[in-house]
């Protein structure tokens with residue numbers, strides 16, 4: 001029996017969901033610091049270059065593949081060419097790894113939204129609270145532990161339960177609805193947070209530090225590489241997400257127009273986050289009598305140490321804390337469901353399963369692995385290693401190979417350009433093909449090589465070799481081997497064109 005393929009309710013819901021996927025933790029805790037380190041206001045130059053010469057062109061590429069071949073990543077790549085199915089599975093498996101740890105950060109943020117109400121960490125105790133009291137973190141040298149922390153385990157179960165419900169409900173009623181509700185909420189909450197931050201004493205020092213251009217930085221190739229690296233990560237291009245989402249669009253849809261909206265919405269959100277985060281850091285610097293440079297940070301330290309400190313000291317600190325962590329939760333959930341959809345759709349297409357069965361069989365094991373690995377006292381280390389290897393390494397590698405194969409292996413760019421132009425207002429031509437075929441692979445290849453050198457020259461962050469072997473290199477190798485195996489499984493009835501009235 002053939003299951004009818006799902007679809008988004010409308011193009012606007014698709015755009016909102018694509019923005020929901022793109023706007024994630026990276027916008028809030030990664031961009032502000034990357035920009036600050038990369039020359040402040042001057043960073044806008046490499047950033048816009050990366051957005052226009054690589055981010056948006058590759059976004060168009062993802063859309064064209066997903067929409068032209070109307071399938072999950074493995075099916076779309078198989079229809080592109082029988083030999084390229086394995087690329088789709090590679091992307092799916094990267095999504096499996098990301099899904100496993102993304103949920104942990106959402107669970108922490110959920111708890112911190114609640115902690116903000118009473119400033120439960122205690123003034124002056126923010127760092128100890130996070131690492132020792134909340135996560136009950138062990139030592140990295142102790143290796144992987146199976147001592148579970150109830151304060152993390154229960155929230156993770158809760159997060160996975162909510163995610164499971166959204167995924168079971170499907171593309172229209174689950175993913176579309178969730179984005180329809182969460183994205184407007186996220187925007188409003190985040191805007192209020194930014195306004196509150198900008199009004200704090202010292203905020204202007206933070207904004208000056210953030211925007212003052214250091215033109216010297218533009219001479220440093222590492223700054224350009226970090227701009228390109230950030231754009232790939234931020235737009236979630238080339239790992240199956242946009243392929244999957246665009247396969248749920250109607251035949252007649254303006255693809256490039258949608259891509260431009262998504263790309264610029266994501267960037268606007270990043271700039272806004274830069275303003276909010278650095279205004280708050282300016283306040284923190286003033287309150288502690290330090291310079292902005294001494295308190296500037298990104299990632300987990302910014303979110304779970306600096307922001308609680310800011311909330312402890314600011315007037316109306318509980319509100320700023322709740323808005324900040326609530327934003328992390330919504331931004332994270334809308335990204336996590338897009339990651340999971342890549343996997344669910346692939347399993348549905350491959351095995352011919354219905355929505356509910358595929359969702360349960362995919363989500364429950366991933367949830368279990370996620371909780372087993374990240375709710376114990378070694379969760380943070382495993383998360384740090386997995387993130388470093390899959391995000392900076394796995395994503396670059398898969399994007400690099402995909403672009404090369406599509407451009408030169410199967411020479412599909414002219415055909416895909418025709419597909420985009422057949423239905424879009426913004427036309428692509430020679431420039432797009434040059435950007436995707438040359439600028440994209442050059443930027444990705446450069447970053448991939450520098451990552452390989454960085455990761456092989458010394459143990460990442462000094463973690464024990466065994467942990468790096470399993471969660472770093474071992475995971476990268478497992479992803480590659482498994483994708484070849486998965487590509488050999490025979491296809492079920494959902495892969496037939498007749499399951500999709502729009503095909």
Ligand code: PHE
Nearest residue numbers: 022024025026027234236335
């Ligand atoms: N694009 C998201 C961000 O900027 C991150 C993300 C990565 C989302 C991978 C989905 C998958 O935060």
Ligand code: NA
Nearest residue numbers: 022023024234
């Ligand atoms: Na983003």
